[in-house]
Amino acid sequence: MFPTDPSKxxxxxxxxxxxxxxxxxxxxxxxREFALVLEAAALPYRLIEDLAPCExxxxxxxxxxxxxxxxxxxxxxxxxxxxxxxRVHPHAGLGAVAYxxxxxxxxxxxxxxxxxxxxxxxxxxxxAHGLSQWWRALTALTLHLSPEHLYxxxxxxxxxxxxxxxxxxxGIAWLSxxxxxxxxxxxxxxxxPPYYRAAGASTAVxxxxxxxxxxxxxxxxxxxxxxxxRAGPLAAGLGLLALLGTGKAHVDLLGHLFGFLAGLACxxxxxxxxxxxxxxxxxxxxAGAIAIGxxxxxxxxALHTALLAAAR
Numbered sequence: 244m245f246p247t248d249p250s251k252x253x254x255x256x257x258x259x260x261x262x263x264x265x266x267x268x269x270x271x272x273x274x275r276e277f278a279l280v281l282e283a284a285a286l287p288y289r290l291i292e293d294l295a296p297c298e299x300x301x302x303x304x305x306x307x308x309x310x311x312x313x314x315x316x317x318x319x320x321x322x323x324x325x326x327x328x329x330r331v332h333p334h335a336g337l338g339a340v341a342y343x344x345x346x347x348x349x350x351x352x353x354x355x356x357x358x359x360x361x362x363x364x365x366x367x368x369x370x371a372h373g374l375s376q377w378w379r380a381l382t383a384l385t386l387h388l389s390p391e392h393l394y395x396x397x398x399x400x401x402x403x404x405x406x407x408x409x410x411x412x413x414g415i416a417w418l419s420x421x422x423x424x425x426x427x428x429x430x431x432x433x434x435x436p437p438y439y440r441a442a443g444a445s446t447a448v449x450x451x452x453x454x455x456x457x458x459x460x461x462x463x464x465x466x467x468x469x470x471x472x473r474a475g476p477l478a479a480g481l482g483l484l485a486l487l488g489t490g491k492a493h494v495d496l497l498g499h500l501f502g503f504l505a506g507l508a509c510x511x512x513x514x515x516x517x518x519x520x521x522x523x524x525x526x527x528x529x530a531g532a533i534a535i536g537x538x539x540x541x542x543x544x545a546l547h548t549a550l551l552a553a554a555r
């Protein structure tokens with residue numbers, strides 16, 4: 244710390260020999276705030292808190308750069324939007340109930356080969372058909388290869404879905420998850436080799452994880468936030484993707500990765516638009532109805548195609 248009298252240095256030399264100049268004088272909280280700004284910009288400063296009011300000093304040679312940095316910071320503060328106010332949406336569990344009931348119903352139908360159709364063959368990801376059977380991008384999300392596969396996706400899917408529903412409302416959250424997962428499966432259909440086969444709701448589970456990650460990541464993306472703080476949600480999401488989405492036999496790596504990335508883009512877009520869902524029940528019901536209707540249409544096309552092929 245340097246002397247409280249800026250007209251003389253420690254040796255009692257006159258003011259023209261003093262290498263520091265006062266840049267701000269005011270409340271202690273403001274001084275500390277500006278000091279953090281200068282610290283983040285790697286600009287030297289000295290904070291004198293034993294004066295009233297508090298003072299902030301900088302090297303005379305850096306005064307112009309400091310003034311420019313503080314002016315830029317003040318402009319960013321004026322432009323910065325108000326923090327998003329989140330109100331938890333009610334009935335977050337309704338979408339999870341529908342999700343669980345749907346997966347269990349499809350598992351039962353597939354288990355008994357309802358209508359004499361092999362549901363797994365009719366609805367799984369099968370790049371041999373390309374995008375001509377686009378509905379597989381939807382139907383594959385409801386199929387599972389074993390009870391353990393189903394139970395795992397029920398557990399993680401319900402957890403992630405409820406969190407997303409609390410943010411955006413059940414209907415909008417699950418429609419967003421379905422849309423992101425469908426985009427991921429369409430990409431998989433387009434680029435996977437012809438022998439590739441995949442099915443399971445895990446793509447939707449990772450789409451939900453990406454949705455939450457992208458939303459939290461972009462909300463922290465303000466100009467005043469340090470990069471480590473901003474990257475925290477993204478690092479956590481990527482860690483969960485690596486932990487849960489890889490490393491096992493017969494894991495749909497492409498689906499997990501594409502699902503996470505599609506959800507990440509959706510969540511980031513929501514955060515950028517400061518979208519927190521709709522409080523109107525009708526909007527949530529309409530979004531949920533669209534999601535269910537899309538799945539019903541996809542399975543109708545899948546079963547119709549399978550029955551036509553069997554009749555030939």
